[in-house]
Amino acid sequence: MEDKNLGLENISEAALSRLGYMLDNAECGWKQLAKAVAEQPQFCYSDREMTDCSLKVLSPHGSPGRYLLALLADRGCTLAFLLQCLKKIEHREAVGFLTMNVMEQIDIIQQPQSQRIAEGSPVVLSCKAVGPVELQYQWFKGKDEMPEGNSPDLVFNRASPAQQGYYICRVSSGDKYIFSNWAHVYLLRSGDSSSSYFPSTASGLNITQQPRPQALMEGDTLCLECSAQANPPPQFQWYFNKELMPKCIRNFLKIPCITTADRGIYACRVYNLYHEMWSDQVQVNIGPGSCSESSWEKTAVDNPEANLKQMGDCCATDKVALLIGNMNYLHHRQLRAPMADVHELTNLLRQLDFKVVSLLDLNWQEMHSAVTEFLLLLDRGVYGLLYFAGHGYENYGNSFMVPIDAPASYTFKHCLWVQEVLQRMQERQTGLNVFLLDMCRKRNPNDEGIPQPDPLRVTANIVFGYATCVDAEAFEVNKDDLSNGIFMSFLKKRLMEPEKVTVILDKVAEDMGRCEITRGRQALELRSNLSERRALTDKIQAPACQIAASTRNLQWAIAHVLPESRCLQFECGVTVQLGFAAEFSNIMIIYTQILETPTDIVSCSAQLSDFTEGPEVDLKRSNQESLHEAESFLLTIDDLLPLKQPQLFTRISALQRLKKELSFTVCLHYKYGNLDEELLEEKRITVGKPLVSKLNLHEPRLFHSSSSDQQMSSFLDSSSFSESFRANLPDLKQNFIGSASTSLPNYRVPMESFACFGLKNEPEETLCPEFLESEEPPAIKSLPSASSEELPFKFSNFQNSI
Known part of the structure; x- marks a missing residue:
């Protein structure tokens, strides 16, 4: 089959499922596509086949659109013909997805394999890929191009010593390309049972x-x-x-x-x-983790300079961070990197004893409310860090963070003004103010206004780390389901070093400057008036006012309370456990598992439905057998349970929009061995307001300018505390009051659940190993106001889908 006639059967299942989901609508969906493809006789389907397609909607995971695509694949429909028909019915979303995520990406679906063969035997190395309709293959032996290697298969009829070595295949389409894995061909001569290539053993391992x-x-x-x-x-x-x-x-x-x-x-x-x-x-x-331990005291005394470098010159009364990642914009280009970047930075800052609130996809009101709540965590001597990843712009030295609901032609009135946030942070008499802005800084031509901030106080404790320089873009690298921003890819390697924060950012800038992929395209810019040697690794020293510290602990803890795990007993005798975990401060995973089943029940599953309005729950991604299928790419489950105890996962996002207690129905589907009919039992469950939903970020806030202890203490009587939370306040006080540096994890599962539910602290590395040596430019992360045609340069050698 020629590349231009690539069949649908070669497209990944994930891409086909996404495409099928787009076709599941009445206005411009699978029925219209069925009429369009019927122009060719082999794609004319009977009424029975169309009825079967319609009935798929009755299945819990059924998709008429996906079923139609399967019918088309069975009859040899090509990608080019499908694209032609989608354009004919004017399904712009599907055309864009197919073009950007399937046809313009190259994905190797079969890698060449290393081989140990006898001399004189035939050798076949195969590399198969999907992507653009015109793929070209080129084989290399080491760095030497193989003149005859211009097809997916590299064939040697009779292997000789000249063919022994390492091979790699380059798959390209236009100016896009990708390399396969290396494959080693080792020649076994007559009587040879070992290999110099495998020095540790003769086994081939x-x-x-x-x-x-x-x-x-x-x-x-x-x-x-x-x-x-x-x-x-x-x-x-x-x-x-x-x-x-x-x-x-x-x-x-x-x-x-x-x-x-x-x-x-x-x-x-x-x-x-x-x-x-x-x-x-x-x-x-x-x-030991404390320098007060006797076994480590000698080192500190013998080498005070080394100890000073490790401890830092300064101390913080507390350390708090607000991390916001905006990806799913309503009127602007979608981004991918903020999810992995926020998650990764969260885990790093927690190791440095920061209290972290991590939020994804906030609108204007939610961003303003989140900042106001963040300010309640700040006080005299506290280290405050604000990280934002998303669309942004800079006009006349003023930086603006763009919320997901910003209109197409937004101005500063629709955005969050960074300099205003700084001014409000200074009013709290903080010990350190760090802004890490992973966004573009292009000028916004739609915004001619010049807001005038009030004069900033001279505090000598401000650090701005911009992911890129003035009038330039920031970039992200896409790989599989996750992405990393260029800035975070370098920052995470330096953040834990016990150095002054400006020294850390200088090192990150130097690292980016030495890398071919970023040189001349993205350069970190550091702005600072920091006069003291303050580091993110500085220790926390209890403040004089313990009431304020305890109040901060409660204020932070309220945004990280998860429902308790619970067991549900159904009348049929089945016991179902509900568990909860947090992916971010506003995204929660609910998992169900069958703990006990009567012997006469042969199959059963517990599924969730009918969720309270407000949070976002993708019903097609709910009740999935794996976290990946539930679109949770950053958590992993250590499956210690036997297969007879299945687990289903549901991901709930945008919890900040929950206006009342979260409720849902647990539907138990089960079947007895002597009955063909499936039975159903239901239980309605209410789990309160989990995680950040208790803060009611959807409600407007009044700006506070006072940092007095009275204001901090009055927080306990504010509307942010729900009645259900006040009922538990004595227990929380017992847990949190007494240590100004109390640090909770971002998830809570009862002790009895830890044996079956393991959470990974960091996302998988999303950059390919060759990333830092590659000369390929990355994809533009954020274009606030200009189209790609308006850019001063173009990048055409790298995957450019966001």
Whole structure:
């Protein structure tokens, strides 16, 4: 099949499902598409087939549009013909998706495999890809181009020593391209049973990267990595002190917030169907997290300068952060990076004892309310950090963050003014004000107004870290379902260093300047009047006013309260557990699992439906068997349950729009062995106002300019506290009052649930390993006011879909 006639069967299931979802509407959907494709006789479908297509809507996960696409694929419909028909029915959304996310992306669906073959045997290396309608293949041996390698298959009829080596395939379309994995062809000569390529063993399995010993502190994150090559692909199993670690089966091991109990010997068993090897055994030493421990006092005394560098010159009375990531704009280009960037920065700042509120997709009112609530966490000596990722612009030195509901021709009246936020932060007499703005700074031609801020106080504690310089764009790199902004890709590697915050940002700027992919396209800009050596790693010292500190703890904790896990007993004898976890401060995961089932019930599942209005719940993505299918890409589940106890996941976003307590129905579908009919039981559940919904960010706020303790204490009587939360206030006070640096995690699952529900602290790395060495320019992250034709330069060698 020629590339221009690429069939629908070669498109990924995720893309087809998304396309089918777009076709599930009456005005311009699958019925109109069925009429359009009927112009060609092979795509004329009978009334029975169309009826079957319609009935798919009755299935919980059914999609008439997806079913029609399956019919088209079975009869050999090409991507080009489908695109032609979608244009004919004027389905602009589907045309745009197909063009930007399928046809203009190159995805390798079959990688070439390394081979060990006998001399004189035929060799076939295959690389198959989907994407644009005109794909071209070019094979290389090492750095040398293969003249005959211009097809998906590279064939040698008789292998000789000249064919031994490493091969890679370049797949391109126009000025877009992608490389396959390397494949190694090793020639086994007569009588040769070993290979110099696999020095550790003659089995064909080779450990290419050994784990390394570690010396860490309590509270750090332990990271060990073991890489290997094998055919079939290797599998991994980690061991701690020679004991099996059941869920640690990846090539890397990551344990967040370690304690001295994690001190010991680690090793990895690497194996496949035929062979097995062990990595080096490495020692992990873990010291106490406090310098007051006797075993660490000697180091501090002997080397005071080193201790000063680790502790920092200053202390904070508290550390708080507000992180906002706007992606799904109503009238502007959609973004992808803010989700992964906010999640990653959240995890890093928590390790530095910051109280973090992380929010996605806020409108104008919600952004203003979130900032006002954030200000309540600030007080004398507190370190405040505000991070924003999304669309933005800068006019006449004033920076503006664009909410998701900003109109097409927005002005500063529709946005959040950064300089005004700074002024309000200064009124709180903070010890440090850090702004990290991951947005474009192009001028907005629709906004000719010049707002005049009141004079700023001379505080010498302000740091601005702009992801890009004046009148320039910021970029993000797309990979699979997640993306990273260029700024965060470099920042995360430096953020934990015990250096003055301006030194950290200087290092990030230098890192970006040395990278080919960012040089001349995006450069970090640092603005600061910071006079003291203040670092994000500075320790927290209890303030003089414990009442204010305790109030801040309560104010922060209220936005991170999750419903308690509960077990539901149905009349049929089935027990269902509901569990809750937070992906962000305004996004919650609900999972259901069957704990007990009577022996006469052969199948059952618990599904959620009929949610309270306000939050966003995609019914087609609800009650999914995996977090990925529920569109949660940043959490992982360690599945320790037997298969007979299934789990279903539902993702609820935009909790800040919940105006009353969250309610939903648990629908138990079950079937007895002696009956064909499926039975249904329902229970209506109310779980209160979880996470940030208690703050009622949808309501207008009054700006407060006083930072007195009286104002802080009066917060306890404000409308932000719901009646249900006041009832639990004594318990919360018991938990939070007494330590100004109390730090809660962003999720809470009862102790009995930890055995079956594991949450990963960081998203998977979303940048390809070759990213920092690549010369390919990234995709533009945010274009506030100009089209791509108006840009001073164009990037055409890199995937450019956002």
